[in-house]
């Protein structure tokens with residue numbers, strides 16, 4: 001099953017998220033990440049959704065999303081034709097012995113420490129999803145307290161519209 | 163001078179008047195009183211139903227007959243939830259409908275106030291679009307948008323949820339209404355190169371088959387399709403909802419295809435080298451569960467107004483997205499007659515070899531009654547059917563020659579649809595003969611509307627095919643579940659003639675084949691109001707031909723089988 005990234009340009013109105021979500025849920029298709037924010041002058045919103053599933057069903061989902069009155073445009077993103085980023089905060093339990101090692105990982109991944117106490121540390125990392133996955137995998141050998149990820153945002157490259 | 167102040171409800175009703183609404187099918191309640199109050203002074207006729215579900219099916223029947231949206235008005239909470247089945251029914255069959263629901267006041271929203279229901283949420287999966295109105299000044303725009311949305315492109319239901327404080331609040335009728343629907347895709351103009359490619363794909367077919375669906379009826383493409391079929395020399399079959407999209411009385415017609423279609427239509431599906439669907443979405447009633455087994459050796463072409471339907475179920479060789487009538491009219495000059503002489507000979511041989519048939523002996527047969535009412539009404543009636551065996555027999559034996567005259571719940575298969583839909587149809591066409599062919603089971607789901615039909619003196623002929631069973635389910639249990647009849651016996655049925663009498667409705671009885679003609683002639687001549695024709699048919703007849711759910715046309719059972727059949731894997 002492939003991972004897909006879908007971006008939707010929609011009316012910024014109550015209920016739009018429900019309508020989009022229903023197209024996924026009636027097929028028992030799980031949404032893995034969802035980013036919604038208002039776009040332009042607030043009249044519209046941008047949604048970026050990642051989901052795994054077969055391509056045929058996804059194509060159907062996109063066509064049905066385009067049929068919604070509140071959806072101006074929906075389409076799938078191909079990785080080579082778009083820029084994508086994600087941000088995560090990772091809160092770690094630290095102690096005198098592992099602190100330096102963890103800070104080294106932070107450094108290696110070009111991430112930042114945004115909060116630091118004697119017992120804990122918050123890391124902020126941005127990048128492609130697989131970079132975040134790799135870093136989290138490494139950190140999981142230490143004591144992770146919690147992780148918050150934004151989910152992916154994407155934009156089409158060059159002249160293409162997102 | 164400043165504009166006259168009106169309530170939100172008054173603006174709503176004015177807008178509906180301006181849209182040419184003749185009838186509102188409704189049922190009142192607290193949250194809808196302001197709207198009913200505004201209706202008091204309106205020229206729109208209110209049809210007070212006896213149940214909200216009936217209101218939706220009436221609006222649906224009206225819409226299917228006229229092509230204009232049917233309008234429903236109900237109260238909040240249970241009033242609104244009672245419309246859900248009707249909304250689903252119209253959505254599945256692409257019928258334009260506007261459902262106005264009263265709602266608790268805006269400050270009460272989300273507080274589980276009396277008769278509050280999240281109507282927007284409950285109906286979201288089954289509407290084409292919906293509104294929860296938060297500002298009385300937006301009512302006019304919302305009505306304008308709703309009419310545009312429900313009947314443009316692929317039609318469907320629109321729900322407008324109207325809080326009571328909004329319909330009561332002061333506002334004015336705007337001078338100019340501008341709609342703003344940036345995401346609404348109008349009917350796409352069909353792409354010329356797609357039409358050319360379609361014409362090319364049709365070329366050389368020796369055994370073509372055209373399938374007409376509901377889209378043909380909606381787009382009023384019947385005349386264009388007749389031209390196309392006659393030019394191509396191609397046989398035409400129709401889906402349950404496509405009946406009337408091509409005259410079933412025409413030489414090129416092979417009748418309905420699918421689960422209970424004619425044997426010759428299904429033989430055509432099995433043997434054709436090209437299958438061309440116009441306005442049908444390759445529903446699972448007309449193809450095997452595994453869509454890849456459907457006509458594996460035939461080329462496939464598709465015209466549909468909804469881009470989401472193209473290549474959704476069946477991968478096609480040529481497709482055009484757009485309005486069926488426009489496309490077929492543009493296609494006709496691009497095609498050449500096909501060499502189908504041999505194919506048509508074969509088809510005609512099948513027609514002779516496997517006609518629709520039934521045994522007249524051994525008790526009163528539903529098929530016999532329906533065939534006779536077809537003959538006696540000269541095939542000219544507007545016919546609605548409910549859901550079940552009687553529906554399939556009606557589809558087989560009441561041939562439909564013109565569009566908008568065969569009204570059925572196809573996609574949803576909603577029992578209880580047939581009779582109220584006939585009320586909507588008769589209101590739309592007061593001079594036409596309207597026949598509702600219903601089962602004893604389904605009729606009892608919405609028979610409270612006998613009052614409505616009687617009150618308006620609608621001369622509907624209600625033909626009740628009473629087999630004292632939920633016959634279609636019993637048929638499955640008999641054929642596939644070793645006669646283990648479970649939950650299908652309708653013991654306790656009323657005497658339907660006496661039931662009618664209590665409403666002041668004329669009743670007729672048919673118990674013997676010998677009485678069919680005499681009784682039906684009388685009933686058809688009775689036009690002072692509704693009448694009930696209670697046909698007490700044999701209890702255990704089965705509908706054939708039958709393709710078990712999930713199977714292919716090649717697995718069709720034409721005559722009653724002698725031994726038990728294996729359980730089909732397809733749904734219902």
Ligand SMILES: Cc1ncc(C[n+]2csc(CCOP(=O)(O)OP(=O)(O)O)c2C)c(N)n1
Nearest residue numbers: 550551552575577601602603604632633634
């Ligand atoms: C609302 C609803 N409930 C259940 C069904 C399932 N169902 C399909 S046909 C049928 C039997 C219908 O019986 P009846 O109305 O007597 O018609 P018959 O098949 O006997 O002609 C049933 C229960 C349905 N289609 N709709």
Ligand SMILES: [Mg+2]
Nearest residue numbers: 601602631633
């Ligand atoms: Mg029955």
